[in-house]
Structures are given as C-alpha cells and as structure tokens.
Amino acid sequence: RKEVEQDPGPFNVPEGATVAFNCTYSNSASQSFFWYRQDCRKEPKLLMSVYSSGNEDGRFTAQLNRASQYISLLIRDSKLSDSATYLCVVRSSASKIIFGSGTRLSIRP
C-alpha cells in the first residue's frame, strides 16, 4: 500500500462548480499535512497547510480527519486558473516528506 494515495482524476468540471479531492495516508504517526498545486512542467507551489480544526483560504477549504487518516481539499466557485494538478503532502515524525501522485483538475469554460 502506498503511504499517500490520491484519486488521480482527471476531474473535468465547469467553471463555477465546486470540486473536492481526498487523500489518504497510511502512517498514523504522520504529523503535518499540506496541499500543493503543480502546473505543467513546473515545481509544486504551496496551496495551504492542513490543520486539525480545518482551515479556509478564500475559495479553498482543507480538512483533516485523523481517525480515518485522510485529508480533503474543497474548491468552491472554481476558476479556469484553478486547472492544475493538486498534490497531497504528508510529513512523518522523522521528517520524511511523502507526496501523493496528484489529482489532475481541468476547469472548462
């Protein structure tokens, strides 16, 4: 089983739609969680950290469920510019950083 798993997609949704991604992790001792965005042929950029209480940044909401070992990302009112690959990132207690394989999102006009 992979340490971090994501639905690869692709998700193809119309502009203005709400879309949600999930990511599961296998190591219950994992300590910190992030969502990164990667555009084609570029390095990933931090989208947001994920806190236990859940957190929101504009149209983006991230949540963590430690009991079920998954994190989620919700994008509301999606824009064409949201088209990218979204990477789930998990940091273990030993500083090992593992990336999910990414979920591709395509927003259509």
Place this chain on the structure above:
Amino acid sequence: DGGITQSPKYLFRKEGQNVTLSCEQNLNHDAMYWYRQDPGQGLRLIYYSQIVNDFQKGDIAEGYSVSREKKESFPLTVTSAQKNPTAFYLCTSSTPGHRNTIYFGEGSWLTVV
C-alpha cells in the same frame, strides 16, 4: 533572497554514463530531499538527509547516490545502474517542525539519449 538552486536545468546523458545534479540552498535548512517525477505522475522520494553526513534511502533509491558533506549542498548522482533515468528531478529543503514550509528548486530535466 534565500532559496534553492538546482543545476543544470536541462541535461542530456548517454546510456552508461553517470551524471550529477546539483542542489544548493542558502536557507540554513537541515533537511534536504530529492524526488523524481515522471510525466503524468507524482513525486517519488529518492533520498533524503536530515543532517550533514547522514542520509536515508527513499522509495526508489536504486541506481542513485547522494552525499551531504555540507549543510547547504545535497548533490544527486544518477548512475549507469539506473535503467530508466529520463525524468524531472526536484530538490527540496525544509527545517524540522510540523508547520515549516517545503522549499523547492526549479527542477532538473534529465534525458537519456
């Protein structure tokens, strides 16, 4: 400005040759990482180092080697034993701590010809 510098950005290698990718950071970070990304795929961990003179294998270390003689430098050698080395290679660094951001280099594209 602090950051991570990877070089070269593009590299062509003949089969059977070793090549070394450079990664330098001036962020004073203890931990550094190398990942490989294939087209349409996620990032897979090759090696990581939490402190000078120490490093650990990641999930796909076979055919690669690293060194960490200085805090700011973590070069990756792609050896001839790596059978399918054509990929995008990313170096990252971070300080310990749950909330600390991961910094990325711009990546190195390696193509075997």
